[in-house]
Amino acid sequence: LDDRLPVEDPRDEFGRLASVFNDTLGRIQDAFERQRRFTADASHELRTPLTAMRSVGEVALQRGHGAADYREVIGSMLEEADRLTALVEGLLTLARADSGRIPATRERVDLGALASGVVEHLRVLAEEKGQALTLDCPAGVAARCDPALVRQALVNLLDNAIKYTPAGGAIRVGAALLPSGEAGLQVKDDGPGIAAAHLERIFDRFYRVDPARSKQEGGIGLGLAIARSVALAGGGRIEVESAPGSGSLFRVVLPAA
Numbered sequence: 001l002d003d004r005l006p007v008e009d010p011r012d013e014f015g016r017l018a019s020v021f022n023d024t025l026g027r028i029q030d031a032f033e034r035q036r037r038f039t040a041d042a043s044h045e046l047r048t049p050l051t052a053m054r055s056v057g058e059v060a061l062q063r064g065h066g067a068a069d070y071r072e073v074i075g076s077m078l079e080e081a082d083r084l085t086a087l088v089e090g091l092l093t094l095a096r097a098d099s100g101r102i103p104a105t106r107e108r109v110d111l112g113a114l115a116s117g118v119v120e121h122l123r124v125l126a127e128e129k130g131q132a133l134t135l136d137c138p139a140g141v142a143a144r145c146d147p148a149l150v151r152q153a154l155v156n157l158l159d160n161a162i163k164y165t166p167a168g169g170a171i172r173v174g175a176a177l178l179p180s181g182e183a184g185l186q187v188k189d190d191g192p193g194i195a196a197a198h199l200e201r202i203f204d205r206f207y208r209v210d211p212a213r214s215k216q217e218g219g220i221g222l223g224l225a226i227a228r229s230v231a232l233a234g235g236g237r238i239e240v241e242s243a244p245g246s247g248s249l250f251r252v253v254l255p256a257a
């Protein structure tokens with residue numbers, strides 16, 4: 001349905017008004033389309049683990065003979081339940097962010113200490129994959145932000161670097177004062193990198209470059225969307241530099257303190 005107004009003369013007042021109207025209408029239609037796609041994707045993502053739980057349960061009912069069969073089934077059901085929990089929590093975080101209801105503080109935060117806490121939190125995952133995870137933080141780099149939200153953004157970025165970088169790869173986490181005068185927290189990996197065509201979409205909800213890979217890694221498709229939302233609520237923004245074959249660099253940019 002095309003509700004746009006005809007623009008007869010783009011220079012007169014009516015023409016200008018009609019152009020503004022058409023532009024606004026286009027943006028509203030885009031927003032509705034994004035919302036529609038998001039609802040469809042979210043429903044699909046929520047249904048997948050539920051279907052998996054049902055089917056392993058049904059198979060066990062029909063064919064389960066002993067405790068070992070049931071243990072295995074319960075194990076898969078718990079995995080799917082964890083996935084559902086992560087999805088629902090992620091969706092709740094995004095819903096709060098959308099309505100501007102993420103409580104946030106602004107305080108002076110030592111970025112080196114924050115980065116070091118995140119690295120220690122996730123170090124075992126990198127060790128399991130034989131990756132070299134290093135921390136490079138000069139003392140005294142501080143930002144004005146919400147520490148819990150910025151921490152969550154960094155956790156998601158580092159978790160992705162570990163997931164998508166092959167075994168034996170290298171990941172560097174750093175804090176630094178940037179040439180712009182801002183402060184930055186960054187995660188650099190030597191993984192597969194991301195092609196330009198995907199780069200502008202990876203922050204979209206449920207967008208994955210390689211869906212099978214993401215699923216195999218236990219990804220729920222919301223990590224970067226959440227990282228971007230919480231970084232924003234926490235006082236910063238996220239930048240990315242990446243190219244196939246040269247790894248990826250994700251950076252949370254914050255006002256320096």
Ligand code: ADP
Nearest residue numbers: 160161164202208209214219220221222223224
């Ligand atoms: P997922 O749950 O799939 O990891 P994310 O929103 O965290 O969802 O990331 C979206 C997609 O961006 C991933 O599926 C992956 O294709 C790509 N991606 C994110 N981080 C990296 C990285 N460090 N290296 C390569 N690809 C990445």
